[in-house]
Amino acid sequence: MSSTPVNFETTKSFLIDTTKCTGCRGCQVACKQWNQLKAENTKFFSGEGYQNPPLMSEFTFTRVKFKDYQKNGQNEFAFYKEMCMHCNEPACASVCPVGAFKKTAEGPVVYDAGRCIGCRFCMIACPFAVPKYEWSKAFPLVRKCTGCYSRVKEGLQPACATACPTAITYGSRGDMLKEAEKRLKNRPTRYHQAIYGKEEAGGTSVLYLTHQPLDELGFKPVTKRALPSYTWQALRLVPGIFLTVGGGLSLLSWFTHRTERIRREEAFKNSKVQPETTESETKEEGK
Amino acid sequence: MTAAKLIINEIKGYHRFLKFMIAMVVLGALASLVRFIFGLGVTTNLNDVYPWGLWISFDVVTAVPLAAGAFTLGAIVHCFHIKKLEPLVRPAIVTGFLGYSLVSVGLLLDLGQPQRAWHTMVYWNVHSPMFEVSMCIMAYTTVLFLEFLSPVCEKFGYHVPLRVLRWLEMPLVIGAASISTLHQSSLGTFFLIAVDKLHALWYNPLLPLLFWLSAIFTGISIIILEATMVHRFMGQPDESELLEVLTKILPWILGVYLIVKMAATTLLSHGPLFDRPSLLSLFVAEVVIGLLVPMFMFMKKTCREDQRMQLRGASLVIFGVVLNRFNVSMFGMEQADQAIYYPSIIESLVTLGIIAAHILFFVLLAKYFPIFEHHPETVDYSIPDHVHGTNAGHDHAAVSNRAAN
Helix, strand or coil: CCCCCCCCCCEEEEEEEEECCCCHHHHHHHHHHCCCCCCCCCCCCCCCCCCCCCEEECCEEEEEEEEEECCCEEEEEEEEEEECEEEEECCCHCCCCCCCCCEECCCEEECCCCCCCCCHHHHHHHHCCCCCEEECCCCCCCECCCCCCCHHHHHCHHHHHHHHCCCEEEHHCCCCCCCCHHHHCCCCCCCCCEECCCCHHEECCCEEECCCCCHHHCCCCCCCCCCCCHHHHHHHHHHHHHHHHHHHHHHHHHHHHHHHHHHHHHHHHHHHHCCCCCCCCCCCCCC | CCCHHHHHHHCCCCCCHHHHHHHHHHHHHHCCCCCHCHHHHHHHCCCCCCCCCCCHHHHHHHHHHHCCCHHHHHHHHHHHCHHHHHHHHHHHHHHHHHHHHHHHHHHHHHHCCCHHHCCCHCCCCCCHHHHHHHHHHHHHHHHHHHHHHHHHHHHHHCHHHHHHHHHHHHHHHHHHHHHHHHHHHHHHHHHHHHHCCCCCCCCCCCCCHHHHHHHHHHHHHHHHHHHHHHHHHCCCCCCHHHHHHHHHHHHHHHHHHHHHHHHHHHHHHCCCCCCHHHHHHHHHHHHHHHHHHHHHHHHCCCHHHHHHHHHHHHHHHHHHHHHHHHHCCCCHHCCCCCCCCCCCCCHHHHHHHHHHHHHHHHHHHHHCCCCCHHHHHCCCCCCCCCCCCCCCCCCCHHHHHHHHH
8 A cells, every 4th residue: 555645636647538539549559669568469359349459468558449339320439448547545555465556646556566476366356357467477477557657757648648649638637527527518418427437446547438328338337435445444453353352262261260270279288288189180271 | 224215115004095195295296386387377277357266265265264173172172161172172283284384385376476475574565455364374374383393292202392382372272263363254355355246145244254253163063074084084082972062062153154144145235146046056055055954953962963964064064165265256256247267177286286285194194193192181291300312201102103113
């Protein structure tokens, strides 16, 4: 978990307006180039539709999903850029036993490969199925979108946002939310009236605007509560339970052993007279 | 004869079953070697959709409650002071120690970077259930190792450590119960993060409590199973009268668990319960076969007293808990539209090897160390004139020494 509190108004966020996306996949190419990711051997229709590669993977941190639909009797495409959502309170950071994930003050959720032990709990925890594993390696690590932290830190925009000609706006989360709400209000017929990422998983640094209802485009329905709170509500009880069980059992043992202790003490007193009779009581019984 | 020849001759004298177990362990070790040479992706059926498979579901999530006998019985015998069950304690500790050691092996095989396992001790993240469980498993394996040292010291006649261990007995028992409470329940906390993934039949905020309660009755059932097996196949005395005490406790814990489980499932879960027939049947199987049947069996006196029924009831409980852990960590996590995960041959061989290793090491330890012949009042904890080199004066030690030679 990040140690310093992060102000989610000022964290940098992506506003992705899928109604403006042309499906050029410049973002996919820019991402591969900046992160120096290997190309994947792809075939058409190996996944759900036209999109390639079929899924995000250790070599593909972002990809544009294609969705066929009918509008006025014509076939149309809708597009959805899939990437790490850079949650305000990331589940991956909360479950990682060695704290390899961190929400930075700038916005991106970054991963420290030097710490990772490869347990894959982040992959179980992520509600958006973002972290991917290096299945090709004997000693694998996790890979995921970095939010181009190295660029953002230096005041640049992420590679995909720079490459995108139409759909991606990048700025502070507060501004992006305002901008999104303005667009929803100004053109109510163009947009499905929801901002995906505003409250999903407790709020994310990637915000989507769509024309279609979210589930039709393949957005996962996700809880509105920050995920770390689900495990923390149990984990915060750990010290108390430890002390209660330990103390309770100690007390219980003290009482259950009491009669025996008294008998032993009396036997000891008597033993000055008859040393051999208490042989069966000499057994030590804890404290 | 050289030492190697001695060992080979010793192994030649083993029962066929033990030789078969040795072969399984060797196969498992080879399979895990293959995993390290070729990587997880090629040797397992794991992928980005199923990052956790058989090794987590069985070797960790299921094996930990199966090794819960030691802490449950320790608390029953020493804290609740039901002293007559003492003869069952030591085998339970050996089972627990082996169980936890093998959980650690299984966990290390599953990690992508096992050489960095020590990172958990350096980079703390108290928000992570995995951190909590790994710390607890390390601490508890140490406790079990200390408890396990008693028969070792008795065998070799080390009197000073024996006295120290005797003095540590109660703190270790209480420590064992508290640490076990934490990590048994935290294994349930693992799956609280899988909010929209784990099916509503199993996902509810009381999962940690349910995991802890089920660990207790599993621990008791494992002791019944183990004592019965040891009586049948290793020529140890019939303990069914002692086991009857345990079978009296069982229906109570099963009942409490059942009430909590039903209340949590009906009142605290979100989402539809009856939308996936296959998952629903798994849930019903778990509740009926693993809870209701053994609970009603052990409520009847005739069943509690009959050794065969004791074994059957305990086996049902164990079956139920294994199914429950697989439901939570594997079946319940599979989404309706995804391909179904099944373990690869390598994964299965490794897990079978781990189970075989448990049985093998248990039999070997029982063969060479005084595990069943434990009668605390007969052990001499005083320091003799010659501290070293004594034969300890225990008959059983002499017998097992002869067996070893």
